[in-house]
Amino acid sequence: MRHEVDFLVVGSGIAGLSFALKVAPYGKVCVLTKGDAAEGSTRYAQGGIAAVMYDSDSFDKHIHDTLVAGDGICDREVVEMTIREAPDRIRELVQYGVNFDRDGGGDKFDLHREGGHSEFRILHHKDNTGEEIERGLLEAARRHPNIEIKERQFAIDIITQHHLGQRVTKHTPGIECYGVYALDCDTNRIDTYLAKVTLLATGGMGNVYSTTTTPVISTGDGVAMVHRARGVLSDLEFMQFHPTSLYNPAEKPAFLITEAMRGAGAILKDRDGKEFMQKYDSRLSLAPRDIVARAIDNEMKLSGKDYLYLDARGIGKKHLIEGFPTIYAKCLSIGIDITREMIPIRPAAHYQCGGIKVDKNGESSIKNLYAAGECSCTGLHGGNRLASNSLLEAVVYAHNAAKSAIALVKSGKWKVKSEVPDWDAEGMVLNEEMVLITQTKRELQEIMWNYVGIVRSDLRLQRAFDRLNLIFRETEDLYNRSVLTEPLSELRNLIACAYLIIKMARARRENVGLHYSLDLVK
Numbered sequence: 363m364r365h366e367v368d369f370l371v372v373g374s375g376i377a378g379l380s381f382a383l384k385v386a387p388y389g390k391v392c393v394l395t396k397g398d399a400a401e402g403s404t405r406y407a408q409g410g411i412a413a414v415m416y417d418s419d420s421f422d423k424h425i426h427d428t429l430v431a432g433d434g435i436c437d438r439e440v441v442e443m444t445i446r447e448a449p450d451r452i453r454e455l456v457q458y459g460v461n462f463d464r465d466g467g468g469d470k471f472d473l474h475r476e477g478g479h480s481e482f483r484i485l486h487h488k489d490n491t492g493e494e495i496e497r498g499l500l501e502a503a504r505r506h507p508n509i510e511i512k513e514r515q516f517a518i519d520i521i522t523q524h525h526l527g528q529r530v531t532k533h534t535p536g537i538e539c540y541g542v543y544a545l546d547c548d549t550n551r552i553d554t555y556l557a558k559v560t561l562l563a564t565g566g567m568g569n570v571y572s573t574t575t576t577p578v579i580s581t582g583d584g585v586a587m588v589h590r591a592r593g594v595l596s597d598l599e600f601m602q603f604h605p606t607s608l609y610n611p612a613e614k615p616a617f618l619i620t621e622a623m624r625g626a627g628a629i630l631k632d633r634d635g636k637e638f639m640q641k642y643d644s645r646l647s648l649a650p651r652d653i654v655a656r657a658i659d660n661e662m663k664l665s666g667k668d669y670l671y672l673d674a675r676g677i678g679k680k681h682l683i684e685g686f687p688t689i690y691a692k693c694l695s696i697g698i699d700i701t702r703e704m705i706p707i708r709p710a711a712h713y714q715c716g717g718i719k720v721d722k723n724g725e726s727s728i729k730n731l732y733a734a735g736e737c738s739c740t741g742l743h744g745g746n747r748l749a750s751n752s753l754l755e756a757v758v759y760a761h762n763a764a765k766s767a768i769a770l771v772k773s774g775k776w777k778v779k780s781e782v783p784d785w786d787a788e789g790m791v792l793n794e795e796m797v798l799i800t801q802t803k804r805e806l807q808e809i810m811w812n813y814v815g816i817v818r819s820d821l822r823l824q825r826a827f828d829r830l831n832l833i834f835r836e837t838e839d840l841y842n843r844s845v846l847t848e849p850l851s852e853l854r855n856l857i858a859c860a861y862l863i864i865k866m867a868r869a870r871r872e873n874v875g876l877h878y879s880l881d882l883v884k
């Protein structure tokens with residue numbers, strides 16, 4: 363089946379929905395999402411969204427904190443632009459119907475503090491900020507007559523000149539995007555979606571690793587699609603590991619214990635209940651994430667233990683139960699009363715700082731293709747994202763991309779490319795060997811966790827690369843003789859992302875931000 367729209371959006375998290383709401387007054391918008399519309403990292407965000415809202419804080423301080431966390435390789439202009447735009451974007455979220463907690467129920471926002479922030483500047487909704495943002499945006503999008511949200515539609519590939527029979531390489535000038543092919547997960551039919559403008563807002567790739575806080579949908583589909591379409595990607599070696607996911611080995615994804623808890627006074631401790639962060643950084647438990655995650659990793663390796671503790675008891679019972687109700691209830695459900703006991707924690711893959719390279723308008727290297735949110739790489743995060751700057755980046759870039767996309771559509775220069783052929787599924791046989799996919803995914807995740815994790819080395823990266831090569835060849839062989847399914851597509855995408863992470867990690871010859879190798883010096 364063929365569909366034609368003005369604006370095509372892939373992804374219904376904070377980035378995709380913010381963009382959809384902004385472009386909707388100017389044309390027909392279709393939002394494709396591979397699961398239920400509410401599912402994605404956005405709804406699991408706990409801590410909140412960083413912004414300078416009052417005079418007690420300043421743009422300069424937020425800019426400085428972002429640059430320091432990014433370890434000297436952020437794009438300064440991008441940092442300044444994003445942070446200065448933040449208050450306007452927050453006010454828009456409120457207008458869409460998102461509720462942030464207010465100080466004592468009054469007019470002023472209640473602000474939290476997280477690692478790497480010199481001030482209290484995190485707007486939040488208790489400890490389930492993302493759920494509230496996703497609710498507000500989804501309700502607003504569903505009310506808009508120009509927005510159609512299509513669930514269980516899995517975008518497989520970006521359509522470019524390649525699909526018109528031309529040879530496209532990464533050196534081809536002027537690669538253009540005409541839309542996407544998408545698999546209807548209920549009927550297994552592959553539809554053609556043509557658009558004047560396409561936005562990728564497909565989120566992260568945490569599932570490249572065996573332990574991750576990200577939901578199962580985070581399989582790097584957007585990045586892999588752009589890689590296959592020969593677009594430019596950047597900074598994928600900077601995978602951020604969150605220091606404190608709840609240690610509950612059977613649970614996937616790993617449940618997050620928000621950094622805001624350390625902001626409120628919780629302290630990292632070893633298995634003997636002793637503080638250890640003084641050995642690593644003067645900011646102790648509130649040092650930036652890369653430093654804290656490496657410190658925990660080191661302590662776990664030295665002691666041979668597979669978890670350490672976060673001690674939140676000092677925060678006080680009332681504040682814990684009222685301020686962190688989701689975490690309190692979750693821990694209680696597995697028998698831990700955080701008002702009386704320490705919380706077992708370990709690091710988990712959490713956020714991809716790199717992605718589809720975009721300019722300040724969110725435009726990728728491929729014409730008519732924009733990217734926003736976690737799948738993009740704007741230059742804001744540099745080597746390491748500052749906590750709660752990700753939701754902020756998503757709304758700022760959705761705004762900029764929308765402005766640019768509206769101008770493009772209004773100019774009338776770009777028409778829908780009707781000569782694009784439909785997907786060719788000729789000669790494919792049904793794939794009955796699901797076990798091949800699930801087992802390969804597990805192998806991939808273990809390889810990445812063990813060899814391309816928090817601490818790397820040349821040998822570990824080489825080993826990961828060699829093993830990945832075998833997995834890649836086996837999976838391509840399976841792909842070439844199978845009917846396309848969502849799990850098979852996701853596996854191919856995860857393999858492509860793992861390959862890109864390793865390739866970029868090997869090319870980075872200095873320890874910076876989240877990339878840390880035993881063979882390199884700072």
Ligand code: FAD
Nearest residue numbers: 373374375377396402403404409410517565735736750753
């Ligand atoms: P997502 O919200 O992940 O949405 C991706 C969308 O793309 C989904 O709708 C998905 O279905 C769709 N999709 C993906 N692939 C396809 C495909 N092939 N076809 C069709 N649809 C597709 N950041 C902060 O700033 N503050 C926080 O407090 C915070 N807490 C976090 C807590 C947790 C547990 C996690 C995991 C992350 C947290 N982050 C936080 C990071 C932040 O939540 C994410 O970076 C952000 O929500 C990403 O938004 P997004 O719109 O880019 O993607």
Ligand code: SIN
Nearest residue numbers: 408409620621749750
């Ligand atoms: C958290 O709440 O600790 C997560 C914040 C983030 O990832 O920005």
